[in-house]
Amino acid sequence: xxxxxxxxxxxxxxxxxxxxxxxxxxxxxxxxxxxxxxxxxxxxxxxxxxxxxxxxxxxxxxxxxxxxxxxxxxxxxxxxxxxxxxxxxxxxxxxxxxxxxxxxxxxxxxxxxxxxxxxxxxxxxxxxxxxxxxxxxxxxxxxxxxxxxxxxxxxxxxxxxxxxxxxxxxxxxxxxxxxxxxxxxxxxxxxxxxxxxxxxxxxxxxxxxxxxxxxxxxxxxxxxxxxxxxxxxxxxxxxxxxxxxxxxxxxxxxxxxxxxxxxxxxxxxxxxxxxxxxxxxxxxxxxxxxxxxxxxxxxxxxxxxxxxxxxxxxxxxxxxxxxxxxxxxxxxxxxxxxxxxxxxxxxxxxxxxxxxxxxxxxxxxxxxxxxxxxxxxxxxxxxxxxxxxxxxxxxxxxxxxxxxxxxxxxxxxxxxxxxxxxxxxxxxxxxxxxxxxxxxxxxx
Amino acid sequence: xxxxxxxxxxxxxxxxxxxxxxxxxxxxxxxxxxxxxxxxxxxxxxxxxxxxxxxxxxxxxxxxxxxxxxxxxxxxxxxxxxxxxxxxxxxxxxxxxxxxxxxxxxxxxxxxxxxxxxxxxxxxxxxxxxxxxxxxxxxxxxxxxxxxxxxxxxxxxxxxxxxxxxxxxxxxxxxxxxxxxxxxxxxxxxxxxxxxxxxxxxxxxxxxxxxxxxxxxxxxxxxxxxxxxxxxxxxxxxxxxxxxxxxxxxxxxxxxxxxxxxxxxxxxxxxxxxxxxxxxxxxxxxxxxxxxxxxxxxxxxxxxxxxxxxxxxxxxxxxxxxxxxxxxxxxxxxxxxxxxxxxxxxxxxxxxxxxxxxxxxxxxxxxxxxxxxxxxxxxxxxxxxxxxxxxxxxxxxxxxxxxxxxxxxxxxxxxxxxxxxxxxxxxxxxxxxxxxxxxxxxxx
Numbered sequence: 001x002x003x004x005x006x007x008x009x010x011x012x013x014x015x016x017x018x019x020x021x022x023x024x025x026x027x028x029x030x031x032x033x034x035x036x037x038x039x040x041x042x043x044x045x046x047x048x049x050x051x052x053x054x055x056x057x058x059x060x061x062x063x064x065x066x067x068x069x070x071x072x073x074x075x076x077x078x079x080x081x082x083x084x085x086x087x088x089x090x091x092x093x094x095x096x097x098x099x100x101x102x103x104x105x106x107x108x109x110x111x112x113x114x115x116x117x118x119x120x121x122x123x124x125x126x127x128x129x130x131x132x133x134x135x136x137x138x139x140x141x142x143x144x145x146x147x148x149x150x151x152x153x154x155x156x157x158x159x160x161x162x163x164x165x166x167x168x169x170x171x172x173x174x175x176x177x178x179x180x181x182x183x184x185x186x187x188x189x190x191x192x193x194x195x196x197x198x199x200x201x202x203x204x205x206x207x208x209x210x211x212x213x214x215x216x217x218x219x220x221x222x223x224x225x226x227x228x229x230x231x232x233x234x235x236x237x238x239x240x241x242x243x244x245x246x247x248x249x250x251x252x253x254x255x256x257x258x259x260x261x262x263x264x265x266x267x268x269x270x271x272x273x274x275x276x277x278x279x280x281x282x283x284x285x286x287x288x289x290x291x292x293x294x295x296x297x298x299x300x301x302x303x304x305x306x307x308x309x310x311x312x313x314x315x316x317x318x319x320x321x322x323x324x325x326x327x328x329x330x331x332x333x334x335x336x337x338x339x340x341x342x343x344x345x346x347x348x349x350x351x352x353x354x355x356x357x358x359x360x361x362x363x364x365x366x367x368x369x370x371x372x373x374x375x376x377x378x379x380x381x382x383x384x385x386x387x388x389x390x391x392x393x394x395x396x397x398x399x400x401x402x403x404x405x406x407x408x409x410x411x412x413x414x415x416x417x418x419x420x421x422x423x424x425x426x427x428x429x430x431x432x433x434x435x436x437x438x439x440x441x442x443x444x
Numbered sequence: 445x446x447x448x449x450x451x452x453x454x455x456x457x458x459x460x461x462x463x464x465x466x467x468x469x470x471x472x473x474x475x476x477x478x479x480x481x482x483x484x485x486x487x488x489x490x491x492x493x494x495x496x497x498x499x500x501x502x503x504x505x506x507x508x509x510x511x512x513x514x515x516x517x518x519x520x521x522x523x524x525x526x527x528x529x530x531x532x533x534x535x536x537x538x539x540x541x542x543x544x545x546x547x548x549x550x551x552x553x554x555x556x557x558x559x560x561x562x563x564x565x566x567x568x569x570x571x572x573x574x575x576x577x578x579x580x581x582x583x584x585x586x587x588x589x590x591x592x593x594x595x596x597x598x599x600x601x602x603x604x605x606x607x608x609x610x611x612x613x614x615x616x617x618x619x620x621x622x623x624x625x626x627x628x629x630x631x632x633x634x635x636x637x638x639x640x641x642x643x644x645x646x647x648x649x650x651x652x653x654x655x656x657x658x659x660x661x662x663x664x665x666x667x668x669x670x671x672x673x674x675x676x677x678x679x680x681x682x683x684x685x686x687x688x689x690x691x692x693x694x695x696x697x698x699x700x701x702x703x704x705x706x707x708x709x710x711x712x713x714x715x716x717x718x719x720x721x722x723x724x725x726x727x728x729x730x731x732x733x734x735x736x737x738x739x740x741x742x743x744x745x746x747x748x749x750x751x752x753x754x755x756x757x758x759x760x761x762x763x764x765x766x767x768x769x770x771x772x773x774x775x776x777x778x779x780x781x782x783x784x785x786x787x788x789x790x791x792x793x794x795x796x797x798x799x800x801x802x803x804x805x806x807x808x809x810x811x812x813x814x815x816x817x818x819x820x821x822x823x824x825x826x827x828x829x830x831x832x833x834x835x836x837x838x839x840x841x842x843x844x845x846x847x848x849x850x851x852x853x854x855x856x857x858x859x860x861x862x863x864x865x866x867x868x869x870x871x872x873x874x875x876x877x878x879x880x881x882x883x884x885x886x887x888x
Binding site for chain 2: 004005006007010011012013014015018019021022033034035036037038039040041042043044045047048060061062063064065066067068077078079089090092093094097098099101103104109111113123131133138140141144259262263311343344345346355358359362363366369372373374375376377379380390393394433
């Protein structure tokens with residue numbers, strides 16, 4: 001038998017960490033459902049040719065093979081590496097049963113065969129929202145979707161998240177106007193600006209798309225522009241280039257930053273360095289930063305796509321964003337930013353004076369649970385002091401005693417002990433479930 | 445691109461079905477947490493030699509291979525086929541950080557490379573509860589755990605589930621007393637009794653473990669015994685064989701049926717035909733039937749295991765049961781036994797009179813959501829009749845109108861329309877979330 005050891009890139013949490021993860025998932029669900037998004041789950045696998053059709057992802061895929069299928073007779077299946085490819089397929093497969101625009105959220109594990117370095121995982125949790133239309137999708141959804149994410153992230157016990165946005169039409173319109181034709185490749189290079197710096201980008205632009213020094217300099221100037229209102233468009237126009245597509249993109253970008261900030265002030269800024277390497281984006285694109293944890297990279301990204309989903313007859317344009325839940329949680333849990341008030345769901349430990357008393361204790365616990373109070377019966381009938389320590393180790397706040405004199409409950413934090421009836425006693429609301437508190441890492 | 449088609453054995457639900465699945469998961473979680481079980485999630489993969497160590501499962505495993513790892517340099521990983529093997533590994537890996545007895549629940553997908561026939565899936569959802577001790581685990585947990593499942597299943601919108609129990613010590617003690625030594629193999633054969641019938645079992649016992657006609661007849665007589673009280677032990681003893689192990693097992697079985705039925709009357713019967721083919725069970729074993737859907741087979745099974753989990757120094761005996769959630773849901777959703785009251789989470793559609801009115805509608809929706817009312821803003825500003833039909837198609841019960849005369853909300857089921865303030869209006873509680881109702885299939 002192999003030595004027991006964690007597998008690099010496949011994170012797991014202890015029960016206390018899972019309490020945090022579960023509450024984060026619940027909060028995300030709550031926000032998404034308040035906005036009228038339907039939850040779906042898709043199977044973990046897709047045909048490999050569908051996974052490969054998105055480009056540039058081939059090295060990341062895990063293929064499946066049945067142990068006994070030596071001949072390889074199964075058609076090739078792979079684990080999904082994001083939730084966008086499965087959504088596309090789900091929409092095409094079920095179009096006749098869905099109402100459009102289809103508003104869906106999806107919180108699921110995805111798998112990538114990457115080298116597990118730089119905090120990159122091979123198995124991780126994503127939370128996606130998308131709106132998908134049939135044949136058309138109004139622009140206002142490009143304002144709506146990042147705001148849903150801003151609201152969802154603001155409810156989580158994490159540092160503030162800011163969204164930066166750009167627009168693919170601005171980039172494409174501008175690059176074409178200055179004479180660069182290989183727009184997709186230029187975007188992939190510009191996407192690396194943060195990592196490699198301007199000097200390397202100039203070189204890559206020269207080698208990759210044949211950009212002159214002037215063209216490269218203009219591309220870098222565009223990438224420097226940021227803003228939260230209409231002036232961002234003025235700054236682009238001041239570079240002196242124009243095209244219909246550029247104008248259309250600038251109008252959308254201004255509508256986005258103005259609309260978003262009117263509804264949630266300070267939620268979103270335009271940042272023309274946002275390129276998003278994936279070539280299926282056609283309108284707004286979004287990235288984000290976690291305040292104080294900018295080194296994590298974007299924790300919530302996405303954009304508008306017009307032609308990702310098509311069955312040849314109809315197209316299904318969409319816009320959506322994806323939160324890297326595991327990436328955020330690894331920092332929040334690993335860095336002790338947040339801790340649960342206790343590591344078990346139990347509110348009351350019902351003590352057992354001797355084994356003949358166990359049935360009575362079970363009935364007491366049953367009465368408590370019937371009114372929504374989490375209760376477990378002591379696993380043993382050791383001395384009460386030992387049973388109290390059992391509760392204390394787990395953070396269980398109350399211990400119940402059934403004595404001939406009557407039933408009593410003790411708050412083991414304060415030591416206060418009162419006579420109580422399992423059919424009526426109720427703890428303060430804050431004790432009903434583990435709460436999330438600031439951890440030691442929160443003040444670093 | 446491959447034709448879009450479902451992949452056999454990998455079930456997916458439409459949004460309405462997912463509402464049912466999600467509520468079932470929430471109800472299970474709620475019950476498990478009321479009983480003080482901690483939720484965990486384990487990674488989807490385990491080293492293949494760990495997956496194989498449980499025996500008899502080799503043909504069911506999906507192995508993983510990275511697309512670009514032609515050389516196969518990665519150590520072999522496979523998808524977990526149940527949640528018991530991952531639990532064993534998790535307990536050994538984290539023993540120093542866990543408190544024992546460790547009470548955990550786990551609701552996760554598992555994968556098996558079986559031929560997808562007979563309603564068997566290749567990807568499906570399981571919900572497990574286990575209690576794991578360190579070096580010892582009291583018998584009373586063998587009464588507790590099936591009752592947790594009985595309670596959890598009783599809260600689901602499904603037909604009644606009954607649990608049948610036996611005890612491995614009874615079977616082993618009896619087989620040994622009648623002179624059959626190959627106990628594990630005998631159990632595997634007896635486990636097939638339901639499917640192949642007594643005549644074939646007699647033949648298999650003769651061929652597989654060399655049982656005489658008398659021995660086979662006694663084994664079949666044992667399997668006929670059922671009962672919900674101490675008489676079940678008398679019936680076994682009346683067959684005329686005795687051993688210490690048999691007596692111990694009978695005492696446990698009687699304690700189980702009597703204890704369980706005292707706490708929840710009618711919850712559990714002893715049924716000595718329950719064999720459970722897996723050879724790691726050492727005490728109580730459980731199976732179950734869904735009333736009216738006995739053809740599904742057991743929907744909740746498990747047992748006591750003493751030596752599944754060990755690091756060579758310490759052992760971690762446990763007892764647990766697993767609910768086949770997908771197996772139940774395939775029947776409940778596929779058979780239209782249950783339907784949600786609507787197929788989206790949305791309670792209110794906020795209409796938009798023209799696009800210049802969209803910001804006002806967004807603010808109305810935001811006010812509603814702030815008080816927990818799911819609201820979406822109409823995707824278009826078509827005629828009100830069209831927007832009402834949009835809501836109607838999805839089952840959204842209310843449409844909100846912002847008019848110069850003031851704001852109004854219409855219950856589109858009754859047609860009643862009233863003046864309303866988005867900061868105070870509240871729908872009846874039943875309209876806040878989709879509810880589960882009996883479907884057309886429920887009366888068949």
